[in-house]
Amino acid sequence: MVKITIKDLTFSYNSSAILDGLDLVVEGSEVLGLVGPNGSGKTTLIKCIDRILKPKGSILLDGQEIDRMTQQEIAKRFGYVPQSSSTPLSTTVFDTVLMGRRPHISWRVSDLDLEKVAETLELLRLEDLAMRDFSQLSGGQKQKVLLARALCQEPNVLLLDEPTSNLDMRHQLEVMEMIAALVKSKKISAVMALHDLNLAAMFVDKLAILKGGKIYAAGTPADLLNAKNIKEVYGVEAVVMENLHRPYIVPLRSVNSEPACGQ
Amino acid sequence: MLKQCRGCIVSSNFKTIRAAASRQSTPGGTKEEYRRFLGKKMLFFVILILGVIVLASFSVTLGSANLSVNEVYSAILARFLPSYFQTTRFANTIVWGLRLERILMGIVAGMGLSVAGAAMQGILKNPLASEFTLGVSSAACFGAALAIVMGAGFVGGEYLVIANSFIFTLIASFAVYGLAKYKGISPETMILAGIAIMYLFSAMTSFLQYVGHAEQVQEVVFWMMGSLGRASWDKLSMMTIVLALCLPYLLLKSWDINALGAGDETAKSLGVNVERTRVICMMLLSLITASIICFTGTIGFIGLVAPHITRMVIGGDHRFLLPGSALVGALLLLGSDTLARTVLAPVILPVGIMTSFLGVPFFVYLFMKRRKEFW
Known part of the structure; x- marks a missing residue:
């Protein structure tokens, strides 16, 4: 089971602090939801954990400082699902998911890589779309393909930046159900930024409420989602x-x- | 009915996912489909290689010298098998001294410009990225105009124009890089910096044309049209060496270029060193472009259209897109030059005019009919 320990994390864009001495622990096979108002630092925190942004402070993955890990090593441990769904021009779904094998391959694609992609597509029920152009998919299908790409990295931790934004109700539920089930079946952790508190209440094991770049409160949805906290934070x-x-x-x-x- | 708890939802999906996992013994269908797609790409390559060979074989027989097909091929084969094939000095000069070097230069220039276009479009995430939008062509024009009008440059003698356009191309690339570095190297900053550089060099070229004599202006305009008429074996070797040195690196980095096309954040999350890859690749692409347009002048649309045609057939995976675009570019430039040599024979049109004539309608077709699939 993986453990992420975040200590005194600080990140600023120009001179305005987005994360301000943030502490957080993610442990075991669980879905951690990051909630909070716009600008509270949810997306920034996810990008800092994946070293897309370089913050001050310390992030330990199983006791190892991620600063000392190469980008390739980080890519093998963390799978990132971005909020926007951009891919190279004219790319098939299969090729998009195959890109997730990039941290594991040098140039040549092995039979094992193809096997992993095919398995992941089947796992997320995307096999019928394999040779379709990614740009022709619906928002919900695109989100699942990006999830499949991150899963193909065989990560210990999934990092998801508002995976349900721009999706209709049914696709929101489908994507969230899928993530929650994958975390249990693959025994990995997931950290996701979310705006919809009701969706968070349905699917996350733990919540971290962010306010002003700090953790305002952390715990279970049942403990944290009350009228007082919502009034104070939002x-x-x-x-x-x-x-x-x-x-x-x-x-x-x-x-x-x-x-x-x-x- | 409403009281479905979170555990129930997850466990029902957990069962679905477990069921899918248990069916994983037969994911071969998708894999086979992908392999068939790879087979299609290989077939496309074979067709293109044959197309280039056939077109080159046909093109070498065309020209105003009125040589028969037999005379042309005798002249070619006499070089390798002199005891079996006889040729005349005239046929030898026409075929080896004019036609073959022009044809091979068309092939190599077409390959280089298309590879540069395909990779630039991928790295900058912009389907319109080319040597024009990055200011590289304008800089080459200015370098040539400076040499022609003012006689000023870095190297004297017969290489003045060539060296000037080459060096100014590299100066423009470094300027684009420098401006982008100042604001943070992203596709947007590089394109914007490129456009700024393009306008700057265009204005300076216009100024030189304004102050130049009529003959100088005519020479500048002719250079800017792009032509394979200045071909020679020396120039061809230089062009080929640069392409042969840069292309393997770009192919090696094709996974990274694919990842860059998905956005900087995704590329970083997949383990790509985004800034370093973008800068090194862009410098190599500038070098390829500079090594071509300094000899040929600016040839429009090949670097833009060839990658789009290739993408339309075999998709956007740069492992295949780069060599595929190279072959399509070779075919297009060679075809355009063959037309340029024959359509108003004995007058030879600059190939840059022909590529634009052929490229614009095709580009409009792509834009009107297929735009949703490409961008």
Whole structure:
């Protein structure tokens, strides 16, 4: 089981601090959801963990400082699923997923690499799309292909940056179900930035609420998703329903706005 | 009904994924499909190689010297098997001194410009990236114009124009790199810096044309049109050596170029050293382009159209796209030059005019009919 220990992580764009002395631990086969308002540092944190950005502070992967790991080694341990779905011009789904084998291959593609890609496509039920052009896929299909590419890296940790943004309700659920099931079946960890608190309540094992570049609170969704935290972090008055075996958030109004008619 | 707990959802999907995993003994279908696609790519290569050979064999027989096919091939074979084939001095001069070097230069220049275009489009994530959009062609034109109008340059004598255009091409590449480095090397900054450099050198060339004499201006304009008429074995060897040295490195880095096409963040997450790869590749591409256009002048559209044709047939994997584009580029430039030599014979049109005439309609077709599949 993998363990990521983040200590005193700081990152600034120009002079404005996005992450400000952040501490966090991710341990075992679990889905950790990063939630928080826009600009709270969710995406930046994910990019720092994958060394796409270079922060100050310390990130340990199983006790090893990732600063001392090569990019190739990091790519074998972390699989990153970006928010936007760009690929090279005219690339098939198979080739897009095959790109995930890049950390493992020098130039020649082995039979094992092809096997891994075919298996992953089948695992995510994408085999019928294998030879389709990536650009012709729907948003939900693209998201699954990017997930397949990250899985082909055979990572210990999946890092997902808002994997459900721009997806309809059904595809949001499909993608989240798939990620949660993969984490359990492959015994890996997943760290994902999310905006939808209800989706987070349904699918994540643990939550970390970010505010102003720091961890405001960390724990289970049931412990953290309450009206008080939502008001303090988002500035939103909300009702949290508890009768669905999980918190269900109904936002009412932003704290500074006038009440809507009839309320 | 509504009270489906999170554990139930995950476990139902866990079962689906386990079921898929248990079916993994037969993922051969997808693999076979992919292998068939690779076979199609190989067939495309074979057709292109045959196409280049056939077109070159046909092209060498064409020209205003009125040599018969028999005389042309006798002149070629007499060089290798003098005891079996006889030729005349005239046929030998025409075939070896004019036609073959022009044909081979067309092939090598077409290959180089197309490889440069394909790789630039991939590295900069821009389907319109070419030696023009990066200011490289404008810089070469300025270098040549400076030599022709002012007689000023880095090297004197007969190589003045060639050396000037080569050196200014490299200066433009470093300027683009320097400007982009200042703002952070990203595809957008490189394209914007390239456009700035292009306008700067275009303005300076216009100024030189404004102050130059009529003959000088005519010479500058002719140089800018691009032609294979300045071909020679020396120039061909230099061009070939540069391409032969740079192409293997680009092929070796084709996985990284593929990853760069998916965006810098994705490329980094796949273990690519993004900045180093982009800078080294762009410098090599500039070198290839400089080594060609300093001898031929600017030849438009080959570097833009050949990669798109290749992508349309075999897709965007640079392991295959780079050699495929090279062959398509060779075929296009050789075909254009053959037409340029014959369409108004005995007048020989500059090949740059012909590539633009053929390239623009094709490009418009691509844009109108297939744009969604490409960008």
